Amino acid sequence: MATVVLRQAEARHRRRRRLSKDERRRLREGYLFITPVLLGLVIWVFGPMLLSLFYSFTAYNVLQPPKWVGLANYQSLLNNQTFLHSFSITIIYAAISVPVSLALGLAIAVLLNRPGKSVRFYRTIFYIPSVIPIVAGTELWTTMLAASRYGVVNYILLRLGLISHPFPFFNSPNTAMFSLLLMVFWGSAGGSMIIWLAALQSVPSDLLEAARVDGAGVLRRFWSVVTPLITPTIFFNLVLGMIAALQTFATNYVIGGDTGSPLGSLDFVNIFIYREAFGNFNMGYASAAAWLMFLVILVLTLLIFRTSRRWVFYVGGDR
Amino acid sequence: MSVSLEPVREQVPLRAAAEGRRRPVRGQAAPTARRWARGWRYVILTLLSVVFLFPFFWIVSTALQTPAESVALPLTWWPRVPQLGNLTAPYSLMPFGGMLLRSVIIVVAATIGAVASAAVCAYGFGRIKFWGRDFWFMVVLSTLMLPYIVTFIPVYIVMKDVGWLDTLWPLIVPAWFGGGPFNIFLIRQFMRGIPLELEEAARVDGASTFRTFRSVMLPVLKPVLAVAAWYQAFASWGDLLGPLVYLTPESKWTYTEGLYQFGATTTANYLIPYEMSLALVAMIPLLIAFFMLQGKLIQGVNINSGIR
Numbered sequence: 001m002a003t004v005v006l007r008q009a010e011a012r013h014r015r016r017r018r019l020s021k022d023e024r025r026r027l028r029e030g031y032l033f034i035t036p037v038l039l040g041l042v043i044w045v046f047g048p049m050l051l052s053l054f055y056s057f058t059a060y061n062v063l064q065p066p067k068w069v070g071l072a073n074y075q076s077l078l079n080n081q082t083f084l085h086s087f088s089i090t091i092i093y094a095a096i097s098v099p100v101s102l103a104l105g106l107a108i109a110v111l112l113n114r115p116g117k118s119v120r121f122y123r124t125i126f127y128i129p130s131v132i133p134i135v136a137g138t139e140l141w142t143t144m145l146a147a148s149r150y151g152v153v154n155y156i157l158l159r160l161g162l163i164s165h166p167f168p169f170f171n172s173p174n175t176a177m178f179s180l181l182l183m184v185f186w187g188s189a190g191g192s193m194i195i196w197l198a199a200l201q202s203v204p205s206d207l208l209e210a211a212r213v214d215g216a217g218v219l220r221r222f223w224s225v226v227t228p229l230i231t232p233t234i235f236f237n238l239v240l241g242m243i244a245a246l247q248t249f250a251t252n253y254v255i256g257g258d259t260g261s262p263l264g265s266l267d268f269v270n271i272f273i274y275r276e277a278f279g280n281f282n283m284g285y286a287s288a289a290a291w292l293m294f295l296v297i298l299v300l301t302l303l304i305f306r307t308s309r310r311w312v313f314y315v316g317g318d319r
Numbered sequence: 320m321s322v323s324l325e326p327v328r329e330q331v332p333l334r335a336a337a338e339g340r341r342r343p344v345r346g347q348a349a350p351t352a353r354r355w356a357r358g359w360r361y362v363i364l365t366l367l368s369v370v371f372l373f374p375f376f377w378i379v380s381t382a383l384q385t386p387a388e389s390v391a392l393p394l395t396w397w398p399r400v401p402q403l404g405n406l407t408a409p410y411s412l413m414p415f416g417g418m419l420l421r422s423v424i425i426v427v428a429a430t431i432g433a434v435a436s437a438a439v440c441a442y443g444f445g446r447i448k449f450w451g452r453d454f455w456f457m458v459v460l461s462t463l464m465l466p467y468i469v470t471f472i473p474v475y476i477v478m479k480d481v482g483w484l485d486t487l488w489p490l491i492v493p494a495w496f497g498g499g500p501f502n503i504f505l506i507r508q509f510m511r512g513i514p515l516e517l518e519e520a521a522r523v524d525g526a527s528t529f530r531t532f533r534s535v536m537l538p539v540l541k542p543v544l545a546v547a548a549w550y551q552a553f554a555s556w557g558d559l560l561g562p563l564v565y566l567t568p569e570s571k572w573t574y575t576e577g578l579y580q581f582g583a584t585t586t587a588n589y590l591i592p593y594e595m596s597l598a599l600v601a602m603i604p605l606l607i608a609f610f611m612l613q614g615k616l617i618q619g620v621n622i623n624s625g626i627r
Contacts, residue, residue: 023449026447026448026449027449027450029443029447029449029528030443030447030448030449030452031443031449031451032443033439033440033442033443033444033447033528033532034440034443034444034452034455036436036439036440036495036496036497037436037440037455037459037496037497037500037503038455039496040493040496040497041458041459041462043496044470044474044493044496045462045465045470047473048469048470048472048473048474048477049465049469049470049473051473051476052469052470052472052473055472055473062476062479108367111360111363111364112364114360118361118364122364122368124613125368125371125372126367126368126371128371128372128375128606128609129371129374131553131605131606131609132602132605133553133556133557133575133601133602133605134557134559135557135559135575135578135579135582135598135601136557136575136578136597136598136599136601136602137374137598137602139578139579139582139594139595139598140374140377140378140595140598141374142582143377143381143591143594143595144374144377149392150390150392150394150588152377152394155393155394186371186374190371239464240463243463243464243466246466247466247467247468249559249560250557250559250560253559253560253563253579254559254579254582254583257583270468273468274560277471277472277475278475278563278564283472283476286472287469287472287473290466290468290469290471290472291469293466293468293469294465294466294469297464297466298464301464
């Protein structure tokens with residue numbers, strides 16, 4: 001791969017002018033150094049993408065060779081109530097979890113953004129949940145949120161008299177998503193707090209000073225001085241956070257298995273795809289679902305990028 | 320993965336920056352209102368801390384309870400006699416020893432591969448100027464947005480055709496191809512903060528590019544390589560989907576998969592202490608690594624950093 005690219009590059013250059021000895025050396029060495037990732041792109045990214053696009057137009061159960069079915073998989077998916085349900089709850093989850101966890105992180109960061117040693121202490125505490133592996137963390141939370149008085153959260157709430165019957169948490173389709181969000185906020189608020197703290201501390205103090213002298217209050221300074229300066233951070237984390245949230249798998253799999261229990265209320269798109277691919281071995285159908293998801297993520301990302309011109313503010317242009 | 324696009328400057332908090340220098344010094348006590356505000360801040364922070372830390376208290380407490388204590392009401396806040404035996408008891412129900420071993424092999428092999436190949440690629444992207452470099456860098460970065468599930472199915476089929484099902488290879492080999500776009504990005508950014516003169520000295524002495532990379536650049540990169548290693552180890556250690564698909568018989572499971580299966584198959588309440596002790600063991604190596612690396616990790620990814 002790399003050698004082909006290299007030869008093409010060299011040939012193209014030769015047409016224009018002869019490369020100096022140094023340029024040729026750099027060309028050779030440059031491609032040599034990035035060979036691992038170029039090979040990786042072919043073997044693990046673009047090759048598989050093309051294959052999966054091909055599978056998405058076939059019926060393929062692994063045992064027999066793929067059979068071309070045209071758009072049938074896509075048509076069937078768009079009429080499949082289970083898939084549409086998976087799709088919509090995944091979107092709802094991403095739409096809630098990403099902004100709320102960014103907001104929680106911001107709230108904590110603003111509380112913490114003070115001089116003194118206590119900052120580091122609290123910062124560590126809020127960040128620790130982010131370094132917990134998902135399966136272990138989820139099993140801990142399902143234990144704590146058990147839907148009876150044996151679950152410690154219910155136990156405490158009952159003892160405090162805040163509820164009179166145990167709250168169902170992961171036992172009821174009505175409360176499962178809410179409970180998942182609770183757990184996810186615990187695990188993700190610290191990560192976004194770190195981002196916010198770094199962003200807040202990057203705001204030049206002379207700007208704030210100037211605003212203060214002009215009589216701007218705390219809120220005004222935050223909204224008109226700090227916020228515009230940290231929009232690139234918000235933007236970047238919004239995009240990556242959304243992409244990650246739309247691909248949620250392990251938490252839901254640990255809580256509700258490959259059916260997204262209770263009653264499909266945690267049956268996110270990746271659970272659906274996993275079930276089709278590795279439970280029912282409908283590789284073609286699963287690939288079509290994966291491609292639909294990919295297209296949605298692509299469109300959403302482009303949309304965020306497009307609107308970003310209106311609200312993302314870069315100081316001094318490109319770094 | 321927390322990414323900050325901001326350079327971390329000196330730690331000048333907002334309010335202090337705006338007011339600190341101008342506050343009248345001469346023996347004036349802080350206004351009562353402000354002192355109250357400061358007090359409330361700590362009350363809120365402390366309450367929040369309790370909420371954030373409670374799960375850790377609870378997992379340790381539950382992991383050390385006897386089965387009887389864990390199903391008794393009122394709930395036991397702290398076991399009368401901490402049952403350290405709970406840490407090994409589950410091993411008689413499932414072969415967790417072998418699972419731990421496989422997990423360690425995967426983590427070590429994948430991490431070495433990811434860090435080494437990411438460092439090499441990052442050097443190509445960061446330090447060598449060649450035709451097409453920026454284009455390929457953008458291509459690599461754009462794969463950050465690709466949902467993994469799109470490539471997962473065909474890769475599975477390829478692994479199956481190669482005969483790698485129920486082996487550790489599918490969980491190790493992919494890491495050796497650049498270690499993921501994020502790690503390349505991370506290391507390259509760090510490299511950009513390193514003065515060029517460092518390598519020029521070696522160059523003048525006639526060292527080859529690879530030699531320069533290995534003996535001049537690599538030692539300087541240590542801090543960022545540690546962070547990259549952390550991300551890969553975290554991902555490999557906690558991975559559920561990979562082992563679930565590639566390692567199906569119990570004799571091949573990883574620790575994370577075993578932990579999941581234990582939780583999924585043992586619904587009996589009195590086994591909860593065992594489940595919690597297994598989960599606790601899954602957390603401990605990461606917590607230790609985190610406390611060792613804390614300073615580097617918690618800065619987020621500081622894009623403008625370098626030698627300071």
